[in-house]
Amino acid sequence: MLFNVIYYSLRGVAMQSKIRLLNIIKILEKIYVPWKWEIRDPFKILVSTILSQRTSWINVRKAINQLERKVGIDPKSIAEADLESIKESIKVAGLYNAKSIRIKEIARIIMEKYDGNLSKVLNLPLEDARKELLRLPGVGFKTADVILLFAANKPVFPVDTHIMRISRRLGIIKGKINYENIRHTWEKALPRNKYAVAHILLIMFGREICKGGKPLCDKCPIARFCEFYKKLKGGTRSESSKERITL
Numbered sequence: 001m002l003f004n005v006i007y008y009s010l011r012g013v014a015m016q017s018k019i020r021l022l023n024i025i026k027i028l029e030k031i032y033v034p035w036k037w038e039i040r041d042p043f044k045i046l047v048s049t050i051l052s053q054r055t056s057w058i059n060v061r062k063a064i065n066q067l068e069r070k071v072g073i074d075p076k077s078i079a080e081a082d083l084e085s086i087k088e089s090i091k092v093a094g095l096y097n098a099k100s101i102r103i104k105e106i107a108r109i110i111m112e113k114y115d116g117n118l119s120k121v122l123n124l125p126l127e128d129a130r131k132e133l134l135r136l137p138g139v140g141f142k143t144a145d146v147i148l149l150f151a152a153n154k155p156v157f158p159v160d161t162h163i164m165r166i167s168r169r170l171g172i173i174k175g176k177i178n179y180e181n182i183r184h185t186w187e188k189a190l191p192r193n194k195y196a197v198a199h200i201l202l203i204m205f206g207r208e209i210c211k212g213g214k215p216l217c218d219k220c221p222i223a224r225f226c227e228f229y230k231k232l233k234g235g236t237r238s239e240s241s242k243e244r245i246t247l
């Protein structure tokens with residue numbers, strides 16, 4: 001009897017939290033038109049994600065265009081190119097010394113291990129493909145999951161810094177706040193065919209409203225679902241000073 005009560009109340013809580021996340025995405029869908037993910041080639045996604053570290057997507061696009069023109073963006077062309085040409089092409093994206101070495105090293109490994117064809121990895125079962133991608137230098141959970149979702153349509157929900165911050169502020173994570181926990185929370189709540197659009201919508205929302213510095217809570221369309229906002233309005237927290245330290 002007691003077991004049943006606990007079981008059904010836990011199920012009720014899980015269901016409520018799922019509905020909450022679905023509602024959040026529905027609201028964001030009414031506000032934003034999600035941008036189209038244009039790059040489908042797994043190697044290009046990988047290169048773009050490395051280039052995107054500590055720079056804007058405008059610069060990434062410029063760097064990608066130049067790299068495409070001057071070197072070519074496929075494992076063979078990059079592995080055979082001289083480092084200086086890669087550096088020169090991606091300069092606009094910043095940190096070009098480290099980024100060019102990493103891109104070239106990854107291209108070399110893909111040539112050696114997978115005959116230059118990253119699709120061989122993406123055709124593996126999800127967890128095996130993820131493990132293989134994570135073995136590449138400089139590839140973390142986010143990069144691996146972006147490739148798996150956008151290039152291979154695998155059922156994973158990539159978590160970037162915006163999504164991590166928003167999830168933390170919303171108070172939706174039970175237990176440890178880490179990448180895997182946040183990913184599983186969104187994956188359980190959303191239907192698979194919503195992962196890509198929800199990922200993009202949350203990033204747009206994080207850039208415009210739930211910003212890294214001071215969030216624009218008074219303009220926020222999902223404030224009623226947010227723990228951070230409740231505490232803010234309840235006066236138990238003074239603005240975002242704590243947030244800045246812990247994010």
Ligand code: SF4
Pocket residue numbers: 166169170209210211215216217218220221222223226227228229
């Ligand atoms: S209320 Fe503020 S902290 Fe909460 S989700 Fe909205 S912008 Fe972010």
